[in-house]
Amino acid sequence: MIYNEAIECASRENLKNLQxxxxxxxxxxxxxxxPVYKQKFNKLGITPTxxxxxxxxxxxxxxPKEDLRDSYPFGLFSTDIKNVAEIHVSSGTTGNPTVVxxxxxxxxxxxNVAARSIACAGGKRGDIIQISYGYGLFTGGLGxxxxxxxxxxxxxxxxxxxxxxQIKLMQDFKPRIIACTPSYILYLAEEMKALGVDPRTSSWExxxxxxxxxxxxxxxxxxxxLNMKATDIYGLSExxxxxxxxxxxxxxxxxxxxxxxxxxxxxxxTNQPVPEGQPGELVITxxxxxxxxxxxxxxxxxxxxxxxxCKCGRTVPRLSKIxxxxxxxxxxxxxxVFPTQIEHALLQVDGALPNYQLIVDREDGxxxxxxxxxxVDEKFFTDELQALENIKATIKRAIDSTIxxxxxxxxxxxxxxxxxxxxxxxxxxxxxxx
Amino acid sequence: MKTISQVSIFIExxxxxxxxxxxxxxxxxxxxxxxxxxxxxEFGILRVVLNDTEKAKKVLKENGFIAKIAPVVAxxxxxxxxxxxxxxxxxxxxxxxxxxxYGFVEKASEKALMVLKFDNVEKAIDILQKNNVSIxxxxxxxxx
Numbered sequence: 005m006i007y008n009e010a011i012e013c014a015s016r017e018n019l020k021n022l023q024x025x026x027x028x029x030x031x032x033x034x035x036x037x038x039p040v041y042k043q044k045f046n047k048l049g050i051t052p053t054x055x056x057x058x059x060x061x062x063x064x065x066x067x068p069k070e071d072l073r074d075s076y077p078f079g080l081f082s083t084d085i086k087n088v089a090e091i092h093v094s095s096g097t098t099g100n101p102t103v104v105x106x107x108x109x110x111x112x113x114x115x116n117v118a119a120r121s122i123a124c125a126g127g128k129r130g131d132i133i134q135i136s137y138g139y140g141l142f143t144g145g146l147g148x149x150x151x152x153x154x155x156x157x158x159x160x161x162x163x164x165x166x167x168x169x170q171i172k173l174m175q176d177f178k179p180r181i182i183a184c185t186p187s188y189i190l191y192l193a194e195e196m197k198a199l200g201v202d203p204r205t206s207s208w209e210x211x212x213x214x215x216x217x218x219x220x221x222x223x224x225x226x227x228x229x230l231n232m233k234a235t236d237i238y239g240l241s242e243x244x245x246x247x248x249x250x251x252x253x254x255x256x257x258x259x260x261x262x263x264x265x266x267x268x269x270x271x272x273x274t275n276q277p278v279p280e281g282q283p284g285e286l287v288i289t290x291x292x293x294x295x296x297x298x299x300x301x302x303x304x305x306x307x308x309x310x311x312x313x314c315k316c317g318r319t320v321p322r323l324s325k326i327x328x329x330x331x332x333x334x335x336x337x338x339x340x341v342f343p344t345q346i347e348h349a350l351l352q353v354d355g356a357l358p359n360y361q362l363i364v365d366r367e368d369g370x371x372x373x374x375x376x377x378x379x380v381d382e383k384f385f386t387d388e389l390q391a392l393e394n395i396k397a398t399i400k401r402a403i404d405s406t407i408x409x410x411x412x413x414x415x416x417x418x419x420x421x422x423x424x425x426x427x428x429x430x431x432x433x434x435x436x437x438x
Numbered sequence: 439m440k441t442i443s444q445v446s447i448f449i450e451x452x453x454x455x456x457x458x459x460x461x462x463x464x465x466x467x468x469x470x471x472x473x474x475x476x477x478x479x480e481f482g483i484l485r486v487v488l489n490d491t492e493k494a495k496k497v498l499k500e501n502g503f504i505a506k507i508a509p510v511v512a513x514x515x516x517x518x519x520x521x522x523x524x525x526x527x528x529x530x531x532x533x534x535x536x537x538x539x540y541g542f543v544e545k546a547s548e549k550a551l552m553v554l555k556f557d558n559v560e561k562a563i564d565i566l567q568k569n570n571v572s573i574x575x576x577x578x579x580x581x582x
Contacts, residue, residue: 385504387446389476419502
């Protein structure tokens, strides 16, 4: 179902006119209301009058994540805190957390894009949706909640945790849609098996999974294990939360709602745009937000973009699945390694669920070592040592050939690696690089 | 039942892990009747015969261990020099592949009680019986 056909299927020209009109307006608004941005503009010697259309966007300064951290808590807001209706906070691994605010109009926008996203995934008015994202300061739960409310779905605000109860809610209420992290849905499937419930009999037909990168191979596993259609949702609290982009049922990329969130794809090193279809860092400008509008925000997510009309009829551009993070990428012996590559390799090995962790280490005066911890799964556990060693060797071969680097593979006990009700901790870098 | 159940548990080769598994079984009043470990530097497979396999299976699963149940044969051999050799010769002469074996912790009788694992368990039982090697059922072996 297409929630807003006029926008989602607009001609490229009409969409561009709308984007231009909105950019001109938002740039003036930010310049007049945010001292931080005003200073950034002055530094580059530009004023709002230099921005006449969306094509002028490249004249504008970037906004790195550090700007949000440095102006903690409300320094980057373009409105007085008394106009802010809701605040969300994402935990920072270093320094200050990231704080974002929403005016009532921003919340309305959020509900709008999240409703579009649920519809895009295959949801419709009257569907029952189990929202198993964290509610609270994290944007996942409430974002989908507002969207489902707007769409007219019946909400089960299950939030995270209490896995057994999640399964009971599914069995008793028969929700057609579930929204959670992709690793959590696989965890739910494992728990169902442990309880003697066949995951293929679940009532979920549509999955809206996000907040961590996941591969197409993992999508196939989810589809097969739970007999459902798994779709990818993209969002980040700095821009809005979940609902910035969403896969449709064709699943050939995530439609980015570019009437509100204008995307650019750039080379993270040179800051120059990359050609259509090439991977680069996603940079987003919020075209209508009030509380904390951001100009050319550096998401650090690596994606590719296409402007071709989708099979579903939508004309809004599509992002690839996240191919990596500019800051997640680990460089081991000069080779760029993304956790998603490991996942892809693991799924080539029959039976291995993609639960793994990478440990990078460097002993004094020696080369970097990459160790891949893989949880032993019931499907491939045998009580013969040799058979387990063979599986280990197969995993190693698959990873080595994918990333072009020799790794150590270590089999570990099930459910010992950190995961899954939040984001998985996939990489541990023990090297002392600083 | 001519076979008894063996539980194989995957454990990482780290300090205290074996104690954890044994402690878990003990806390649940499950007794270990026979035990052996196959190990590599990184991980091991703990193989045990227990007095309550079903309960153990449940308890292990609940505590996140991965375990597998396989049928094994408990054989009585005379606890004298050459006692075991005699039984093994029967197997070798009849071309029966023995994967591995280990002993019970305590004896059910004057004889030594051994656990034998075969790839073809039915054929092995047949040969052992034909050659008058005493196979002990689970009631006797587990003292149930």
